[in-house]
Amino acid sequence: MANQTAKTTTKAAVPAQPASMMAVIAPAVGWLIPGAGHMIQRRWIRGVLLLVSIGALFVLGLLMQGHIYKANGGDILDMLGFIGDLGAGGLYIVTLAMNWGQGAVAFATADYGTKFMIVAGLLNLIAVADAYHIAIGKKQ
């Protein structure tokens, strides 16, 4: 009982991590450019690997004539597709701006391309969360 009380006291005595600017900047930059959230925190190799992996998955999806989802209020799967694509950040913005990713039904592999781009966006969201954890000191 006494031991339990001591543990509770120790936990309560630990001050919360002060919010730093990096905790805001790293996820934002990481969303815009995959891997950049790690690179600005000097995790160069991890950042480059994330950039190459997420970037390659997204670009391959585009080259496979995948379809890019735009903001919509229709079918639930279309909305989820939009959320996934949006996770790719800058890649998604450039793709929309260049009017790429219209999708070609002539190719059987185009559906794979669509999924590649959605997964690239979702993986980037995981990378953004990781950059945040590094920024607040929860991870090395």
Added chain:
Amino acid sequence: MTIQLSHFSAAFVFALFASIVFGITHRENTREMVRYGLYCFAMFLGGVFVAGWAMWLVRR
């Protein structure tokens, strides 16, 4: 420019890049990252073969 990957090559590329990201984001140190990345890659590709054989059995 258009790329047409086969089912297996698409699964391979997907497994490779997803495993790299999983390895980096889900583990603390470099050694564990590499191990977890390899584990995920093996599970992805293993799943492809298992699903392939399962579908073959169902079809028969």
